[in-house]
Amino acid sequence: MKELYKPLRGMRDILPKDAYGLDRVKRVGCEVSSRYGYRMMETPLLEDVRVFGRSLGESTDVVGKEMYNFEDKSGLEVALRPEMTAGIARAALTHGWHQRLPVRVFYGGAMFRYERPQKGRYRQFHQIGIEALGVGGSQGDSEAITVGYEVLKALGVERRVRLELNSLGSKESRRVYRERLYDWLSPRREGLSEDSRRRLESNPLRILDSKDEGDKELLVDAPGVEESWCDESKRHYDEVREHLTLLGIPYSENGKLVRGLDYYCHTIFEFVVEDWGNQGAVLAGGCYDGLTSLLGGVSLAGVGWAGGCERLLTLCEEEMGEEEEREDWGVLSLGEDAERVVRLWSEKWRGEGWRGVNIGRVTLKKGLKTASRLGLRYVVIVGSDEWERGEVLVRDMDEGTQVRRGYEDWRLWLGGEG
Ligand code: ATP
Ligand code: MG
Numbered sequence: 001m002k003e004l005y006k007p008l009r010g011m012r013d014i015l016p017k018d019a020y021g022l023d024r025v026k027r028v029g030c031e032v033s034s035r036y037g038y039r040m041m042e043t044p045l046l047e048d049v050r051v052f053g054r055s056l057g058e059s060t061d062v063v064g065k066e067m068y069n070f071e072d073k074s075g076l077e078v079a080l081r082p083e084m085t086a087g088i089a090r091a092a093l094t095h096g097w098h099q100r101l102p103v104r105v106f107y108g109g110a111m112f113r114y115e116r117p118q119k120g121r122y123r124q125f126h127q128i129g130i131e132a133l134g135v136g137g138s139q140g141d142s143e144a145i146t147v148g149y150e151v152l153k154a155l156g157v158e159r160r161v162r163l164e165l166n167s168l169g170s171k172e173s174r175r176v177y178r179e180r181l182y183d184w185l186s187p188r189r190e191g192l193s194e195d196s197r198r199r200l201e202s203n204p205l206r207i208l209d210s211k212d213e214g215d216k217e218l219l220v221d222a223p224g225v226e227e228s229w230c231d232e233s234k235r236h237y238d239e240v241r242e243h244l245t246l247l248g249i250p251y252s253e254n255g256k257l258v259r260g261l262d263y264y265c266h267t268i269f270e271f272v273v274e275d276w277g278n279q280g281a282v283l284a285g286g287c288y289d290g291l292t293s294l295l296g297g298v299s300l301a302g303v304g305w306a307g308g309c310e311r312l313l314t315l316c317e318e319e320m321g322e323e324e325e326r327e328d329w330g331v332l333s334l335g336e337d338a339e340r341v342v343r344l345w346s347e348k349w350r351g352e353g354w355r356g357v358n359i360g361r362v363t364l365k366k367g368l369k370t371a372s373r374l375g376l377r378y379v380v381i382v383g384s385d386e387w388e389r390g391e392v393l394v395r396d397m398d399e400g401t402q403v404r405r406g407y408e409d410w411r412l413w414l415g416g417e418g
Contacts, residue, residue, distance in 0.1 A: 010115065010123025017322065021313040022126055025155065026108035029128035029307065032151045036143065038106040038130050043087030045110070046072075049079040054294050055086040057262025059202040066113040068123075080112035085263075085288065085304055086295075088131045093297035101134025101300070108309070120279035120311050129285070129306035133292075136301030138239035141267035141287050144303045145240070148283050149249050151307065152271060157315045161271040161282060163250060165241070166257035168205075168225060168265050169233030171290070177228035178205055184223055191218045208258040211278045224255025233266065240267050263288040269305070273315060282315060283307035329356030330376045332367035334383035341387040345407050354411060356380070371397060380410075 007013060014022065030040055049069045056063045062082050069079035081087055084107050097103045108128040115121055130147055132140050145163070152158040168174045182204045189197055193212040200207065208219060229237070244251055251269075259268045268286030285305025293299040331346050333339040339361040346358060357374065359367050364381070371379045381393040381402070392410055395402040 008123070010117035012122060012124070018313065021316065021322075022309050025307075025309045025312050025316070026126075026128055028154045029108060029151050030106050032154050033104075033106040033130050033147050035150075036104065036147050038104040038132075038147070040107065041088070041091070041105045042107055042109055043081065043084060043091055045081055045112075046078045047081060047087055047090065049077040051090050051295065052079055052082060052086050055089055055263055055291055056083070057203065059199065059206060060261055061206075062113065062260060066115050068112040068114050082113045083111055083261075083306060084109070084127065084129055085131060085261075085291070085302075085306070088133075088304075089288075089291045089300075089302065090295055092133055092292055092300060093295060097133060098298045098300060103133045104130065104135070106130050118279070120276065120308075120314070122310065126309035127306040128309060128312075129304060131302060131304035133300050133302050135303065136289065138236050138243065138267075140301060140303040141236075142240045142243035144285060144305055145244065145267075145269055146247060146249065148269075148271065148285070148305050148307070152283065152312075155312060155316055157282075157312070157319055160315055160319060161273055162252060163244075164254040164257050164270045164272055165244075165251045165267070166225065166254050166269070167229065167233060167237035167240075167267050168258070168286075169229040169237075171265055173225075173228050173230050173233045174205075174265055177223075177225045180223055180228060181205065181208075188218060203262065205258050206260075208256045209260050219256060222256065226255055236266055259284065259286055263291045263294065265289055267303075271307075273311075276311075279311065281308070282311045326375060327355065327357050328377040329354065329380070330359045330371050330374065330378075331356055331380040331382070332359040332364075332371070333361045334364060334367075334381070335361065338382045338384055338387045342382050345382070345392075349411065352411065368395075368397075382407075 052067060053063050058064060067079050067082055069077060072078050088105060092103065109126065110124055111127050112124050114123060117123060130144065132144060135143065149158060149163070152161060182200065185200055185204055185207065189200055191214065192200065192207065193210065193215050196207045196210050196212065196215050207215065210216065257268060257270060264286040266287040270281045270284040272280040273282060274280065283305055287303045289301045290299045291302050331342055333342040359370050368379065377397055379395045379397060381395055386392055390407050391404055392407050393402050393404055394410055
C-alpha cells in the first residue's frame with residue numbers, strides 16, 4: 001500500500017501556501033485583463049480528442065506526445081485539456097460568437113500534459129490566459145502583449161523577464177518560410193536529433209522549437225523568418241513594434257521563435273526568464289487567425305496568450321519572498337459553560353468581520369501551546385470567571401501580556417484590528 005501514499009507522477013497536492021499563491025496569480029490576471037474588457041470563462045476539462053488534434057496540429061509535441069487521452073465508457077476518444085485556446089475556439093463555434101464579435105475572455109485553470117516531470121514542468125499544472133476573437137490585425141496582437149506585460153507588472157516580476165518577439169507573417173509567408181527552412185535543413189538532416197529528423201517531413205518549423213542542444217547549435221545559422229515576409233506581413237509587424245515602443249514595453253526580436261503549436265501566424269511572443277533554461281517561458285502566445293476554421297467553422301481572427309501559474313508563482317516568490325495567508329487570532333474556552341458561550345460569541349464576532357480559529361475546550365497550558373504552534377498572534381481566552389461577567393481575556397502571544405475586556409466591545413478597544 002505504500003505506493004498509495006504518493007500522488008501520480010508529475011501530479012502534486014497543492015498545499016495551502018501554494019493554493020493561496022496560485023489563486024493570487026489568477027486574481028491578478030483576471031483583474032488586470034478585466035480593465036481591457038476580458039471576461040472570465042472556462043471550458044470543460046475533457047474534450048473530444050479531435051478538438052486538440054485538429055487545432056494544435058497532430059505533429060506538435062503537445063498533441064503527438066503529451067496528450068492525456070483515453071477512451072471513455074462509451075468508446076469515445078477524449079482528452080484532458082492540455083491548454084485552453086482550442087477549447088475556446090470550439091466554444092466560439094458552439095455559441096455562435098461570430099455573430100457578436102469581438103469577444104474577449106480570460107481563463108485560469110488546470111491543464112494536463114504527459115511530460116517528463118522536472119522543476120517547472122508538471123503533468124497537471126495551471127495556466128491563466130486571455131483570448132480575443134474578432135479583434136484582429138496589429139491592434140489585437142499589440143493589445144494581447146500589453147495585457148500580458150501589465151499582468152507581469154501587477155505581479156511585480158516584469159523586470160525579471162525578457163519579451164521575445166517574432167512574426168511568422170501571413171499564412172502564405174509562413175508557407176514560404178517553411179519551404180525555405182526545409183531546403184536548408186534537408187542536406188543537414190544527419191546532424192539533427194531523431195525527433196527533429198521526423199519533424200523535418202511533417203513540420204519543419206517545429207524543429208526551431210527543439211530543446212535538444214545539438215539541434216540548437218545547428219540551428220544558429222538557419223535562415224530567419226524575416227526574408228519570407230510579404231509586404232502585408234511586414235506592415236502588420238511594424239505596427240505591433242511601433243505600438244510597443246510607444247508604450248515603452250521593451251522587447252527583443254528573435255527570428256527563430258516559432259512556439260510549440262501549429263496554429264500561429266503573424267505576431268508570436270514569449271516572456272522568458274533568462275536564467276531558467278528550458279523552463280524559462282512564463283507567459284507566451286500569439287495570433288491564430290483562422291483557427292476556428294480548422295474545427296470546421298467560420299474563420300475568425302484570434303490572438304491570445306497563456307501564462308504558467310506555477311512558474312509565475314516561483315518568480316513572484318524569488319522577487320518578493322513567500323507569502324502565506326495566516327490567521328492572527330484564536331479563541332479558547334476553559335470549561336463546559338465557557339465553551340457554550342464561546343460558540344455564541346465567536347459567531348457574533350465573525351459576523352462583525354473577526355477572523356479566527358476555535359482552539360476548543362482545553363486546559364490553558366495546552367491551548368496556548370496549540371496557539372503558538374499555529375503561529376497565532378492573539379488568543380481570546382474565556383474561563384468561567386469571564387463568561388459569567390460577560391468578559392474575555394485577550395492575550396498577546398508575542399508580548400506574553402493579557403488584558404480583560406467586555407465580550408461585546410473588546411474589538412472596538414483594539415481599534416478594529418481584531
Ligand atoms: P515549454 O516550452 O516550457 O514546454 P510550451 O511552449 O509547451 O512551454 P505553452 O503551451 O505556450 O508552453 O504554455 C504556456 C505556458 O504554460 C508556458 O510558458 C509555461 O509557463 C507553462 N507550461 C507549459 N507546460 C507546462 C508544464 N508541463 N508544467 C508547468 N508549466 C507549464
Ligand atoms: Mg511544452
